[in-house]
Amino acid sequence: MSTETLEFQAEARQLLQLMVHSIYSNKDIFLRELISNASDALDKRRLAGLQDDRLRADDPHIRIEADKEARTLTVRDNGIGMTRDDVVGLIGTIARSGTAETLRRLKENKENKESAELIGQFGVGFYSVFMVADKVTLLTRKAGEETGTRWESDGDGTYTIETVEDAPEGTAVTVHLRPADEEDALHDYADEWKIREIVKRYSDFISFPIRLGDETLNSMKALWARPRSEVKDEEYHEFYRHVSHDWSDPLEIIQMRAEGTFEYEALLFLPSRAPHDLFQRDARHGIQLYVKRVFIMDDTRELLPSHLRFVKGVVDAADLSLNISREILQQDRHIQMIRRRLAKKVLSTIKDLMRNDVEKYRTFWREFGAAVKEGLLDAGEDHKAILDIASFASTEGEEPTSLADYVTRMKEGQDKIYFMAGESRAQIENSPHLEAFRAKGYEVLLLTDPVDEIWTESVREYDGHELRSVARGAVDLSEEDEVSEERTGAYAPLLTWLGETLDDVKDVRLTTRLTSSPACLVSDSEGLTPALERMYRAMGQEVPKVKRILELNPDHPLVSGLREAHERSADAPELTETAELLYGTALLAEGGDLTDPARFAKLLADRLARTV
Numbered sequence: 001m002s003t004e005t006l007e008f009q010a011e012a013r014q015l016l017q018l019m020v021h022s023i024y025s026n027k028d029i030f031l032r033e034l035i036s037n038a039s040d041a042l043d044k045r046r047l048a049g050l051q052d053d054r055l056r057a058d059d060p061h062i063r064i065e066a067d068k069e070a071r072t073l074t075v076r077d078n079g080i081g082m083t084r085d086d087v088v089g090l091i092g093t094i095a096r097s098g099t100a101e102t103l104r105r106l107k108e109n110k111e112n113k114e115s116a117e118l119i120g121q122f123g124v125g126f127y128s129v130f131m132v133a134d135k136v137t138l139l140t141r142k143a144g145e146e147t148g149t150r151w152e153s154d155g156d157g158t159y160t161i162e163t164v165e166d167a168p169e170g171t172a173v174t175v176h177l178r179p180a181d182e183e184d185a186l187h188d189y190a191d192e193w194k195i196r197e198i199v200k201r202y203s204d205f206i207s208f209p210i211r212l213g214d215e216t217l218n219s220m221k222a223l224w225a226r227p228r229s230e231v232k233d234e235e236y237h238e239f240y241r242h243v244s245h246d247w248s249d250p251l252e253i254i255q256m257r258a259e260g261t262f263e264y265e266a267l268l269f270l271p272s273r274a275p276h277d278l279f280q281r282d283a284r285h286g287i288q289l290y291v292k293r294v295f296i297m298d299d300t301r302e303l304l305p306s307h308l309r310f311v312k313g314v315v316d317a318a319d320l321s322l323n324i325s326r327e328i329l330q331q332d333r334h335i336q337m338i339r340r341r342l343a344k345k346v347l348s349t350i351k352d353l354m355r356n357d358v359e360k361y362r363t364f365w366r367e368f369g370a371a372v373k374e375g376l377l378d379a380g381e382d383h384k385a386i387l388d389i390a391s392f393a394s395t396e397g398e399e400p401t402s403l404a405d406y407v408t409r410m411k412e413g414q415d416k417i418y419f420m421a422g423e424s425r426a427q428i429e430n431s432p433h434l435e436a437f438r439a440k441g442y443e444v445l446l447l448t449d450p451v452d453e454i455w456t457e458s459v460r461e462y463d464g465h466e467l468r469s470v471a472r473g474a475v476d477l478s479e480e481d482e483v484s485e486e487r488t489g490a491y492a493p494l495l496t497w498l499g500e501t502l503d504d505v506k507d508v509r510l511t512t513r514l515t516s517s518p519a520c521l522v523s524d525s526e527g528l529t530p531a532l533e534r535m536y537r538a539m540g541q542e543v544p545k546v547k548r549i550l551e552l553n554p555d556h557p558l559v560s561g562l563r564e565a566h567e568r569s570a571d572a573p574e575l576t577e578t579a580e581l582l583y584g585t586a587l588l589a590e591g592g593d594l595t596d597p598a599r600f601a602k603l604l605a606d607r608l609a610r611t612v
């Protein structure tokens, strides 16, 4: 086949532009990325070789060749290689979700430091080579295939691709180096000394030999098998980058070793920020499984519950078979045991952070709290541990509070933990439901993650204290606050009439919940909340329209006035309109949507016209 010139996909082109103009100051890392890809390719080939003998590689390794004259640097592996379609699909496009959004933000921040961080989050991988290259040539042949592919690009909008007969199995990436420019931190990457230094720093733990001439540059020591005291943080960080594809440093390192009947070692990392696909179904999970130092699989979901899917790292189990499959893993009793132990260890590490390093804890919870709380929807094993490490915004102060701290601040006579769930802090804080709680000085937790609406349905207590929504059921702040029977009696005809007139409410009653608003809407203690109703609908589930209870504040002039008007003449037409306005106002006050805003606006305008 002749040489074809193809265009990079639009997003890939933008990312390349950013690389060519090199917004990332540490250019050395291009070599780390190439070596990391080579190592992944060797892992894949080893796995393929287990299925099919013919795919096995003799002497799997990575080789670096530098040519000072020609100013080229080549990274060669005898790994799995790529077909022509692979090259077009994997190198010519970026398939990751959220790409466009990340690029938009990157562009906006072109000059500032945040760019480097953003790009780190994104992980540009192979493209980072264009920070140092004028031109890149990639020659590859997929293990077991007859022909190879040659790909070449100078990083502008296009690349060339051709089929070749004489490529060795595996992949060789040849970087045509730009002239060194020390001022721009563009070092001489054809210099063997520099290569040695970079490999030692970033890729020492790679489990295949990285050769330069006759020399093997890396120690190949498995980091998780070395005692913590002997490993520098920097080495852990590099390893984290290799397993996570995240360019930033991890927030916390967790090392574990279990001896006895079932031995395993684990080296886990809490990232310092959430990946953009944290809430996408197909997001990568971060655990690699090894058996006796040999890589078995990526993305081992069986090793951690899904609410801890952001944890990255390695588990090396001593007693599993080398060709264990995912299907077997799912049923393996030992794997289930490891999963429980790892989950407990991760949660207890976060608890330690909460005590000993509040800053780190806060970062962690801000980034991952919403995911961790999903664990409250599973069968209860970790509920207590999750509630212990959770924190929530609250009417008391700006910083989030733990439940334990909330309990210590509970008022004399208060036995419940009160919360309100909603879309934003501002919306909840303005909601009339909070009025009586505020008047009494009771603290209310403000829950704003979508998952909060769901877990609070099933988790009903913490440490012996009921968790109670302030927008649900009747308030029972104290006995003396109950609406007197005498009053209820006087209001009975109005309440009955309102119940009959307003189709959208289930019941109408008086309340002590309100101090300044005339009315509010509450869910009864069993019914769905409006947010949950919306959520089920969004998921395509049929749910009946939920009706709520309209609660009235008998101390409000609008409500007492309405009672008098109703007494005078129960069938005056304005009365029905006032009822509608009252209901609409309650809905607006909590940030809800009117079913017929035009009608509401008209009624209101007519009324106002009469007052001016």
Ligand SMILES: Nc1ncnc2c1ncn2[C@@H]1O[C@H](COP(=O)(O)OP(=O)(O)OP(=O)(O)O)[C@@H](O)[C@H]1O
Pocket (backbone or CB within 6 Å): 033, 037, 038, 041, 077, 079, 080, 081, 082, 090, 091, 122, 123, 124, 125, 126, 127, 170, 171, 245, 246
């Ligand atoms: N040496 C190689 N051998 C075989 N396949 C490779 C090689 N280098 C890259 N690839 C393929 O190209 C894909 C894209 O590589 P790239 O480095 O851009 O991203 P990545 O490694 O998947 O993730 P990240 O961007 O986070 O590093 C890889 O996932 C791999 O499938």
